[in-house]
Amino acid sequence: MAETLIRGGLVVTMDSSLGDLAQGDVLVRDGQIAAVGRQFSAPGATVIDAHDMIVAPGLVNAHMHTWQTGLRGVAANWTILEYFKKMHAGLATLFTPEDIRIATLVGALNQINCGTTTLADWCHNNPTPAHTDAGIDGLAESQIRAVFFHGSPKPDPKPGQKPFWEVPHPRSEVERLLKTRFGSRDQLLTLGLAILGPHYSTYEVAVDDFKLAREFGLIASMHCAGAAARVPDGWDRLGEAGLLGDNNNIVHGNDLTDQQLKFMLDRGVSFSLTPETEMFQGHGFAITGRLRDLGAQPSLGVDLESCVSGDMFTVARMALASQKAFDNARSKQRDGKLPDTGTITAREALSWITVEGARMLKMQDRIGSLTPGKQADLILVRATDLNMQPLHDPAAALVTQAGLANVDSVMIAGEFRKRHGRMLFTDLASRQQQLVTSGLRIMRELETRLQATAH
Ligand SMILES: [Zn+2]
Secondary structure: OOEEEEEEEEEEOOOOOOOEEEEEEEEEEOOEEEEEEOOOOOOOOEEEEOOOEEEEEOEEEEEEOHHHHHHOOOOOOOOHHHHHHHHHOOHHHHOOHHHHHHHHHHHHHHHHHOOEEEEEEEEOOOOOHHHHHHHHHHHHHHOOEEEEEEOOOOOOOOOOOOOHHHOOOOHHHHHHHHHHOOOOOOOOEEEEEEEOHHHHOOHHHHHHHHHHHHHOOOOEEEEEOOOOOOOOOHHHHHHHOOOOOOOEEEEEOOOOOHHHHHHHHHOOOEEEEOHHHHHHHOOOOOOHHHHHHOOOOOEEOOEOOOOOOOOHHHHHHHHHHHHHHHHHHHHHHHHOOOOOOOOOOHHHHHHHOOHHHHHHOOOOOOOOOOOOOOEOOEEEEEOOOOOOOOOOOHHHHHHHHOOHHHEEEEEEOOEEEEEOOEEOOOOHHHHHHHHHHHHHHHHHHHHHHHHHHHO
């Protein structure tokens, strides 16, 4: 029985009945949280001194296209319409399976480095099963906990071929993946479906895909933003057909009406927002506040490292700041003054990247808080660093002060993957070099292709 005792930390459990514990202990046994309390005696346990640390649940990144890691920063100046053209119809088509594997591996490792212990990897550049397998291999090698959302690419239609929006999600691939790659729910890796949904497919394809996900008991996640929806009344029709349910996840959702949001929330649909890329690319304002007004909470994601950084602390801070800016402006306009106090607390923002991420993945019984019986996914954040002292409010410190430089240790399923500020993955340098080679080759190939078309 392997036991680890994380001793004397400032424990932010994010469990409403346990709260925060000064000088708290977390006992980890066989990959799970065995107990949270004070001054445990655990003879034989490996003791981790956490006196200078905030101990918090591992972060959950609820939406990221990890395959774009080798293209960091290339989309920084693009609108979403440029992004579709240049990324999906351009760069994406130049990826080999090996490019997907190395990008997913290094992207997932960086997530761990930043304090993320669970990643919703939304892989939609997989024109062949080999690309799909490569993405899964990259996640597996990183040892992150992840849901691999199996998607489909969005190239420009070619003569004689059906455009992507008329192609249903491939049932045979889902069956193959479940049979060969995703056995039990206890594994670190599980499967979800990254479907087109009515914003990006015909209604008939959306119906097929919703039914497929439901048949296999999988979460079906879909984008809803960008250019006009392909089927503007698709959500209402799917709802009326009884197909919207708590296995559906919508990413962004900026242009949905309040009525549509309520209709979906009433049916258990979850929402994952990526406020930073939404502001960068032109999706519109994140719907954080509109969800809150309807009694719901979002989960958050990085979305694109081709556009923004992979650090979930930054994502939470962006989400909090942008919504408070909106709330403050609304209050001034409506009431002629600021609200009496801030409209959203930092602790609530912390819930978006912990418990709400777990809920989106339907893993709230396993991850998201430091609760006995859950998986031992946690982070140790140095509270004595130059940017962290003095520590008055640990949740506020995590959301408003902390960044990846403060992430001292990261544990996933009871195993440290980062310790004393260093990733424990062996051979990191060679993997980084492979990523660089891959990213440079893809950019060079695009250049060659553009030159060939120009002549
Ligand atoms: Zn996305």
